[in-house]
Amino acid sequence: MDTTRSSRTAQLTLRQGSWEQLGDLCQPLRQQVFVEEQQIAASDEWDDQDALCEHYALLLGGRPVATGRLSPEGKIGRLAVVQALRGKGLGAKIIEQMISSARRQGRQKVYLHAQTQALPFYLKLGFSAEGPVFDEAGIEHQRCVLALQSPVTSATPLTSEIETHRTCDAEFLASALTETQEIHLRGPLALQQALDGLIPQCRRSFALSTPLYQSTWLNDTHLSQLLGLARRHPHSQVQFLLGESQSFTRDPSPLLSFYPRVSSHFAIRQAHPLYKNSQANIWIFDQRHLLVNPLNDPELTLLYTQEHRRCLQLSQEFKLHWQKSDRIKALQMQPI
Numbered sequence: 001m002d003t004t005r006s007s008r009t010a011q012l013t014l015r016q017g018s019w020e021q022l023g024d025l026c027q028p029l030r031q032q033v034f035v036e037e038q039q040i041a042a043s044d045e046w047d048d049q050d051a052l053c054e055h056y057a058l059l060l061g062g063r064p065v066a067t068g069r070l071s072p073e074g075k076i077g078r079l080a081v082v083q084a085l086r087g088k089g090l091g092a093k094i095i096e097q098m099i100s101s102a103r104r105q106g107r108q109k110v111y112l113h114a115q116t117q118a119l120p121f122y123l124k125l126g127f128s129a130e131g132p133v134f135d136e137a138g139i140e141h142q143r144c145v146l147a148l149q150s151p152v153t154s155a156t157p158l159t160s161e162i163e164t165h166r167t168c169d170a171e172f173l174a175s176a177l178t179e180t181q182e183i184h185l186r187g188p189l190a191l192q193q194a195l196d197g198l199i200p201q202c203r204r205s206f207a208l209s210t211p212l213y214q215s216t217w218l219n220d221t222h223l224s225q226l227l228g229l230a231r232r233h234p235h236s237q238v239q240f241l242l243g244e245s246q247s248f249t250r251d252p253s254p255l256l257s258f259y260p261r262v263s264s265h266f267a268i269r270q271a272h273p274l275y276k277n278s279q280a281n282i283w284i285f286d287q288r289h290l291l292v293n294p295l296n297d298p299e300l301t302l303l304y305t306q307e308h309r310r311c312l313q314l315s316q317e318f319k320l321h322w323q324k325s326d327r328i329k330a331l332q333m334q335p336i
Contacts, residue, residue, distance in 0.1 A: 013059040014097060018313050019050040025057040026067040026078075033080035044137040052317045053077075054101060054309070056094045066090040070098045072279060072317065076112040095125060103148050106294045110148065113141040173197040173303075182310075183303040188216075191293065191301045195222060198285045202229050204236055207284040209277045209318050211243035211295065215253030223258045230265035240268040241318065241325055243276045249330040259331065269325040277321065287315045 015022060034040045049071060058066040068079040068091075076098050081091045102110045113136055114122045119129060127144035134141055173194065185194055199206065199222050206226055208217075218226075230238045240255070242248055248256065248268075259266055271277060283291040290304040290311040304311045 011059075011061060013062075014093065015057045015059065016097065016101070017055060017309050018316055019053065019055055020316065021309075021312070022055045022057050022067075023050070025059070025064045026055055026069075029057075029064050029067050029082065030078055030080050032082070034078075037083065038139065040137045040139070048320065051320050052313075054098075054313055056097055058090055058094055060085070066094055068094045068098060070101060070110070074102055074107045074110045076110055079112075091121070092125060099146065099148065106297050106300070107148055108296065109145055111143060111145045114144045116140040116142055119144070181305045181308040185301040185303060186299055188299075191291070194291060194301065194303060195283070198283075198289055198291070199225050201289075202226070202285050204229075204233065204286050205238070205284070206286075207237070207239045207241070207282075207318055207322075209241045209271075209282045209284075209321065211276070211278055211281070213240070213242055213248045213253070213255070214281075215251065215255070218255055220254055220258075223254055227258075227262055227265060230262070238266050239322060240266070241271050241277070241322055242268065242328075243271050243278065245270045245328045245330070249328065263331070268328060268331060269322065270328050271321055272324040272326065275321040275324040277317075282314055282318065284315055284318060287311070290314055 015025070019026075030045060034045050035042050050069070053069040053071050055069045056067060057064050064082075065085050066079075066081040069077055071077065076095060079091055079094065099110060112122065112127070114127070114129070116133060119142060122144045123129065125146070127146045129142050129144050131143045185191060195217065202225075206229060226238050230236050255268075259268060278295075280295055281291075281293040285291075288306040288311070290302075290308075292302040292304070292310070292314070294300060294302070302310075306312075
């Protein structure tokens, strides 16, 4: 995402994307501000959260002058502004963009760990300080929180709102996805129709990440289509990443009944406690289309296309979580 403003001297451009997209811009500035100026240990500055976060870079004449990141949990962090331009409102511009992104994602709040010397800056932006002062990387910090109001939904060229009563069949999806990057689906019927339309389109991979699997999501037809996908190519993948597996292995579902016969083609794993998706049910189709059902609004499902930054971000997040996941012992003992 680019937001460009012109001035007489240089252009101010805000870019937003994944670490893969913006790391080359953000890394040198963070190294300069945190590691060199503030003497924060490199081991504290560079962590595996960068791969999961949405990153923001403010460019002046093509040169990065400010950066920050927003975590999947709604934490704002790594806000850095080049020393010569501090006090010019550049940090506020990035935070305002993060807040707008969090609102679009349906978050009820964002939070951050503010260095105590910077507290007036965050309080002026509407944050409230809470809790005791604590040490983080050798610097005094305090937690700050900002409650968010839900945005008013409006249609734009990049967003389409599908009402509960309106059909969301394959023909509609094929047409809509050529014109939009984000579609809002309302109601369980619209979710099912989206799955009906998108699963047959998969050519290389299907992934589902969920805190709690629901047996009504995938029926026998879906599973047969996914089996055909898994058998289509040596590198095809069908992956299910569960935040909680006990109820899945105990309660009957089409997937559980299907699995013993196709275990060499379907991979079902338990998420690591530190890499557990607790925000939404997420379906990833060939890393081209993405369905997100946020837990704080179960009636809403967001459909993103490949061009949308959320598609790349959540696809990368799934890969990291999958690498840290574990086998489910109860599934290994199931009779074939």
